[in-house]
Amino acid sequence: MFIELEPIFNNIGEKLDFDYELDLSDIDLYTYYPFAQPVRVKGSVFNKAGVVQLRADTIFTYSAPCDRCARHTTKDLSIPVDHVLVTSLNDEENDELILVESLRFNLDELVTEDILLGLPTRHLCKEDCKGVCQYCGKNLNDDSCNCSAPLDPRLAALQQLLSNNDE
Numbered sequence: 001m002f003i004e005l006e007p008i009f010n011n012i013g014e015k016l017d018f019d020y021e022l023d024l025s026d027i028d029l030y031t032y033y034p035f036a037q038p039v040r041v042k043g044s045v046f047n048k049a050g051v052v053q054l055r056a057d058t059i060f061t062y063s064a065p066c067d068r069c070a071r072h073t074t075k076d077l078s079i080p081v082d083h084v085l086v087t088s089l090n091d092e093e094n095d096e097l098i099l100v101e102s103l104r105f106n107l108d109e110l111v112t113e114d115i116l117l118g119l120p121t122r123h124l125c126k127e128d129c130k131g132v133c134q135y136c137g138k139n140l141n142d143d144s145c146n147c148s149a150p151l152d153p154r155l156a157a158l159q160q161l162l163s164n165n166d167e
């Protein structure tokens with residue numbers, strides 16, 4: 001969605017509300033498509049005392065394999081979008097400031113970037129997910145297995161040596 005920022009920048013107190021659905025279903029993160037349902041974007045852009053702010057909430061269902069056990073897991077997430085829009089930048093470093101290149105502003109681009117940067121770094125099916133056995137591949141949330149770690153090959157060689165000495 002494009003929003004016209006000119007009236008907002010030109011009029012103190014001006015406000016524009018938006019509430020729409022953004023389709024991110026073609027975003028591919030390492031071979032899965034986590035945004036099967038449209039993302040709801042609800043917020044406003046407003047001029048408060050000459051400062052133009054953009055605030056929104058994004059609400060969506062995120063669906064991806066669990067980082068530990070790879071089981072497909074769906075979660076409802078909400079990521080805030082909060083920026084000050086400026087038409088020129090001094091040399092200050094501030095991630096919150098967004099330099100607007102055109103007053104016909106591409107909101108989707110900014111929202112998409114904020115969502116991708118705001119995704120949780122860990123996606124687990126549950127906080128205490130036990131993962132999979134590294135030897136037999138069984139999902140340890142379902143059942144335990146009888147695997148034990150194979151002996152360190154150096155220790156195995158030592159054990160062999162010791163048992164040879166016994167003979």
Ligand SMILES: [Zn+2]
Binds near residue numbers: 069130
């Ligand atoms: Zn898991």
Ligand SMILES: [Zn+2]
Binds near residue numbers: 134136137145146147
């Ligand atoms: Zn196992």
